[in-house]
Structure formats: structure tokens, C-alpha cells
Amino acid sequence: MDAKKKARLEKVGWTVGTVQEFLGLDDAEMAMIEVRVQLARALKDRRRKLKVSQITFAERIGSSQSRVAKMEAGDPSVSLDLLMKALLVSGATPKQLGRVIAKAEQAA
Amino acid sequence: MDAKKKARLEKVGWTVGTVQEFLGLDDAEMAMIEVRVQLARALKDRRRKLKVSQITFAERIGSSQSRVAKMEAGDPSVSLDLLMKALLVSGATPKQLGRVIAKAEQAA
DNA sequence: TGACATTATGTCAGTAGTGACATAGTTTGG
DNA sequence: CCAAACTATGTCACTACTGACATAATGTCA
Numbered sequence: 001m002d003a004k005k006k007a008r009l010e011k012v013g014w015t016v017g018t019v020q021e022f023l024g025l026d027d028a029e030m031a032m033i034e035v036r037v038q039l040a041r042a043l044k045d046r047r048r049k050l051k052v053s054q055i056t057f058a059e060r061i062g063s064s065q066s067r068v069a070k071m072e073a074g075d076p077s078v079s080l081d082l083l084m085k086a087l088l089v090s091g092a093t094p095k096q097l098g099r100v101i102a103k104a105e106q107a108a
Numbered sequence: 109m110d111a112k113k114k115a116r117l118e119k120v121g122w123t124v125g126t127v128q129e130f131l132g133l134d135d136a137e138m139a140m141i142e143v144r145v146q147l148a149r150a151l152k153d154r155r156r157k158l159k160v161s162q163i164t165f166a167e168r169i170g171s172s173q174s175r176v177a178k179m180e181a182g183d184p185s186v187s188l189d190l191l192m193k194a195l196l197v198s199g200a201t202p203k204q205l206g207r208v209i210a211k212a213e214q215a216a
Numbered sequence: 217t218g219a220c221a222t223t224a225t226g227t228c229a230g231t232a233g234t235g236a237c238a239t240a241g242t243t244t245g246g
Numbered sequence: 247c248c249a250a251a252c253t254a255t256g257t258c259a260c261t262a263c264t265g266a267c268a269t270a271a272t273g274t275c276a
Binding site: 026027028029031032034035079080081084085088089093094095097098099100101102103104105 | 134135136137139140142143187188189192193196197201202203205206207208209210211212213
């Protein structure tokens with residue numbers, strides 16, 4: 001994993017650590033994070049396309065503004081369940097969901 | 109939703125209830141359940157293809173035999189996070205994961 | 217610039233998901 | 247048939263995730 005990707009992951013709250021420590025983060029965990037990042041991005045895109053604020057979006061999906069912000073930031077405190085549910089509630093189809101997830105990079 | 113599908117969902121632990129009560133289960137929730145069922149099926153297929161027991165599989169993914177059984181049954185006590193992680197740990201790629209999720213039926 | 221809308225960050229009590237264990241039920245091979 | 251392997255179901259203490267709230271930071275527009 002290059003430094004840029006590491007920096008990006010750390011920016012959104014993941015403790016990646018040095019290269020040595022990173023070996024503890026196995027491929028599957030990395031893939032999970034990648035999937036999360038893709039879902040977060042898709043959610044942000046979707047809300048913006050709908051032209052609604054985080055508050056409005058939160059009300060529609062039965063959540064709070066702060067959590068929507070965390071979803072879009074790919075925060076570790078947000079589960080994939082919640083991200084996927086948010087996308088589906090906002091009108092995405094399972095097929096679209098699948099495409100988003102498939103975008104996640106193959107673990108190195 | 110036809111009776112067969114309803115029966116299938118109830119069999120794996122979802123309270124679908126009568127048609128009237130079912131209206132409370134909105135499209136997004138239905139889609140979430142469909143996604144779960146697809147992931148559960150994929151996991152079972154995958155483990156069988158690997159020809160390992162639930163115990164062995166559980167050890168490899170850092171879980172327990174009982175939880176693997178619940179995963180494969182699509183039990184509501186299992187999160188999509190866990191299902192996806194299990195698939196990835198067992199060697200599935202994000203691309204394959206995406207295809208599985210895309211199989212979920214569009215909410216009626 | 218200042219007021220206002222929007223988004224980000226931190227915290228917390230309540231709830232849902234977890235691995236582990238026990239045990240019941242089922243399948244498989246002799 | 248039996249025994250051994252396998253799978254299903256129920257339970258529980260522990261942890262992680264949740265919405266809500268407060269408040270800080272950033273953006274917007276006149």
C-alpha cells in the first residue's frame with residue numbers, strides 16, 4: 001500500500017500505523033475498509049445529487065445529521081449495515097449497491 | 109410479495125406477519141433482508157466449495173461454529189458486516205461480493 | 217464584515233451484534 | 247443399528263453501533 005492510500009485511510013479515522021504494524025491489518029480487513037470508503041462516497045454523491053442537506057437526509061432515513069456526516073466521512077463508528085441501509089432508503093437499488101461495492105480495490 | 113417468499117423469510121427468523129402488518133416493512137428493509145439472504149447463500153456455497161466444516165471455517169475467520177450456522181441461515185442476529193467480512197476472509201473479492209449483493213431482488 | 221446555513225467532531229445512554237458455550241438435532245460411514 | 251462428525255438452536259456477558267444532543271468549524275451570500 002502506498003503512502004497516499006495510507007494517509008487517506010488514516011484521515012478518515014483508521015489506525016494503519018507503520019508498515020510493520022500494518023501487517024496486522026490483513027487483506028480482508030483492508031477490503032472491508034475499501035468497501036466502506038466506496039459506500040461512503042456513493043452516499044455523499046447520492047445526497048448531493050438529491051440536493052438535500054445532511055439534516056434533511058437524516059430525517060428521511062431516520063438518523064441524525066451528525067451520523068450522516070460520519071457516514072459520508074467513512075468513520076469507523078459507522079457500520080456497513082447502516083451505510084447500505086442509508087443508500088437503499090435513499091432510493092438506490094441492490095444492483096447499484098453491488099456496483100459500488102465491486103469498486104473496492106482488490107486487497108493487495 | 110407472494111406466500112412462498114414470505115414463508116422463506118419467516119423460516120430464517122424474520123417476523124413478516126400478515127399482509128397488513130407487513131406494510132410496516134418498507135422497501136429498504138425488504139431489500140436489506142434480500143441482501144442478507146444472498147450473502148448467507150453465497151457464504152454457505154463458498155464454505156461447501158472449500159469443503160470445510162463450520163468449525164474449521166469458524167476458526168479461520170475468527171468466529172464460532174454456532175455463529176457460522178447463524179450466518180448461513182441468514183439469522184437476524186447476524187449483521188451484514190459480519191457476513192461480508194466472512195466472505196472476504198474466506199477469499200472472495202470485493203467484485204464477487206458486489207455481484208452477490210446485486211442479486212438481491214429489487215424491492216417491490 | 218456579520219448573520220445564517222451547513223457540515224464536522226465529541227460524547228453518551230440505550231440497544232443490537234459478538235464469540236463462546238451448552239446442548240439438541242441431523243447426517244454420514246461402518 | 248451405532249458412533250462420530252457435523253449442523254442448528256438457545257443463552258449470556260461483553261462490546262460495538264446507534265440516534266440524539268451540544269458545539270465547533272466551515273461555507274454562503276449580501
